[in-house]
Amino acid sequence: MSPNDLTMDDFLKGLWDENPVFVHLLGMCPVLAVSNTVINALSMGLATLFVLILSSALISMLRRIIPKQVRIAAFILIIATFVTVAEYVIQAISLEIHRGLGAFISLIVVNCMILGQAESFASKNNVVTSVLAATGAGVGFIFAIFCMGAVREVLGSGTFAGIDLFGPHYQPWVIMILPGGGFFVLGALLLVTNRINGWLVARKEVLEQEVAGSSATPGR
Amino acid sequence: MRGVAQLRVGDMNTDSLGFIFISATVINNFVLAYFLGICPFLGVSAKIDTAMRMGIAVTFVMLVSSMAAFGIHIVLVAIDALYLQLIAYIVVIATTVQLVEMIIKKYSPALFRTLGIFLPLITTNCAILGVALWQTSRQYDFLQSVVFAIGAGLGFCLALIIMAGLREELELSDVPGIVDGAALTLIVAGILSTAFMGFGGLGG
Numbered sequence: 001m002s003p004n005d006l007t008m009d010d011f012l013k014g015l016w017d018e019n020p021v022f023v024h025l026l027g028m029c030p031v032l033a034v035s036n037t038v039i040n041a042l043s044m045g046l047a048t049l050f051v052l053i054l055s056s057a058l059i060s061m062l063r064r065i066i067p068k069q070v071r072i073a074a075f076i077l078i079i080a081t082f083v084t085v086a087e088y089v090i091q092a093i094s095l096e097i098h099r100g101l102g103a104f105i106s107l108i109v110v111n112c113m114i115l116g117q118a119e120s121f122a123s124k125n126n127v128v129t130s131v132l133a134a135t136g137a138g139v140g141f142i143f144a145i146f147c148m149g150a151v152r153e154v155l156g157s158g159t160f161a162g163i164d165l166f167g168p169h170y171q172p173w174v175i176m177i178l179p180g181g182g183f184f185v186l187g188a189l190l191l192v193t194n195r196i197n198g199w200l201v202a203r204k205e206v207l208e209q210e211v212a213g214s215s216a217t218p219g220r
Numbered sequence: 221m222r223g224v225a226q227l228r229v230g231d232m233n234t235d236s237l238g239f240i241f242i243s244a245t246v247i248n249n250f251v252l253a254y255f256l257g258i259c260p261f262l263g264v265s266a267k268i269d270t271a272m273r274m275g276i277a278v279t280f281v282m283l284v285s286s287m288a289a290f291g292i293h294i295v296l297v298a299i300d301a302l303y304l305q306l307i308a309y310i311v312v313i314a315t316t317v318q319l320v321e322m323i324i325k326k327y328s329p330a331l332f333r334t335l336g337i338f339l340p341l342i343t344t345n346c347a348i349l350g351v352a353l354w355q356t357s358r359q360y361d362f363l364q365s366v367v368f369a370i371g372a373g374l375g376f377c378l379a380l381i382i383m384a385g386l387r388e389e390l391e392l393s394d395v396p397g398i399v400d401g402a403a404l405t406l407i408v409a410g411i412l413s414t415a416f417m418g419f420g421g422l423g424g
Contacts, residue, residue, distance in 0.1 A: 025262065025402055029346045032255035073314055076343070080307040088303070103353045106306050110344040112259055178417065179253045183410030190403035198398070 010129055014136025020113040021144035022193040027113035031145050032182040034104050038161040041149025043097045045142035047090060047105060049135070051082045052114050056122040056134035058082075063123045075118045076109065083108045113141060144189075151185050152176045237367045240360070244371030247422055250347045251379040252413040257347035261380060262405055270334050271384035272377065277324065277335065279373025281316050282348050286369035288312045289352035290362055309352045310343075317343045347376055382412060 020026045030048065035041045055078050059066075066074045087105045091098045098105070108114070117137055122130040153159055156176030158166045175181045235243075250256045257278070264274045292308050321339050325332045332339070342348065351372050355365040386408055395404060 028258040029255050076310055076314060080310050084303060084306050106353055107346045107349060109310055110346045110349050112344050115344055180410045180414035183406050183413055187403045187406035187410060191399060194398050
């Protein structure tokens with residue numbers, strides 16, 4: 001198998017077809033917890049992407065060295081190391097973001113998405129493919145958490161990334177930035193994804209029928 | 221980093237044990253207010269029976285790892301290596317989970333089969349690491365940490381069991397195909413979470 005004809009696919013499937021949040025329901029905790037503003041959501045997404053790419057690369061490099069029995073522990077240690085790095089980097093760049101995300105930066109360690117990626121992909125594939133797949137999954141994660149953050153901040157505080165959208169007379173829909181709103185918005189987003197996927201499947205079936213129909217007619 | 225740590229050791233948290241317990245159980249319920257432990261919350265909440273057992277296993281791991289984390293924190297402050305905190309905690313949690321897994325396998329093979337994949341996944345249950353991290357950052361003393369861990373564990377059980385009860389009823393009702401599954405569970409969880417906000421008044 002040559003790496004070239006696989007790589008783009010590995011990257012793209014993380015974005016929609018196998019989106020870690022919307023399809024596999026992985027890494028839900030940060031998606032729900034720190035998506036009350038767009039800035040928090042994006043910084044969380046970027047931190048996760050950073051940890052995901054670097055840990056996938058390292059795990060993929062070490063995949064022949066790590067014994068099978070202790071692989072989960074080894075993966076978690078590697079992930080924890082990069083999370084510690086990410087935490088100190090965020091603290092150095094912006095104390096405000098560090099305070100906004102709180103303990104959830106450390107909790108990236110237990111994001112099932114990262115361990116899942118390590119276990120199911122990085123430990124079985126070469127470095128380039130693993131990094132590409134990790135980037136795809138990470139960008140898919142950012143997309144999901146950004147959607148959540150945008151919906152919740154616009155509805156819940158009437159702002160987008162801190163910019164006032166509706167003027168002073170907007171009555172904010174406070175429930176959206178409270179915990180309950182997180183569940184509601186994620187539920188609603190899952191509905192939308194289900195709907196879109198339903199349409200896509202239906203359209204594909206119609207297309208396939210047309211193709212089958214047109215190829216069958218000349219034969220008759 | 222060192223300066224900050226020393227400063228924090230100075231002002232110990234003085235919350236009363238009762239307040240910590242009530243707060244961790246219902247007011248700031250780990251699942252419904254902090255979104256920790258969502259994976260098992262969505263994954264194992266289909267039957268009340270399994271939910272209860274899962275809850276007990278998680279509470280036990282929380283308690284043991286909370287006590288261990290308390291000791292580790294003292295050691296790490298002593299040798300001035302706080303940057304190892306996260307790594308040390310996660311190793312302890314993974315070990316505790318392994319221990320619980322062996323105990324359950326020995327004494328109740330049936331429960332071991334029911335919990336299945338979710339047992340090793342307790343390691344990646346954010347609620348447990350959350351307890352360890354929060355008790356450290358809030359400067360709880362040993363007793364406060366233990367009460368906090370038990371409270372958080374019971375809160376997790378409570379949320380899981382209520383959710384399982386609701387989902388057992390949902391099985392019998394006729395829902396449109398598109399909301400069936402995770403979306404429906406999340407929306408129910410949202411209503412539950414909003415209901416739990418009512419406990420906010422208890423905090424005074």
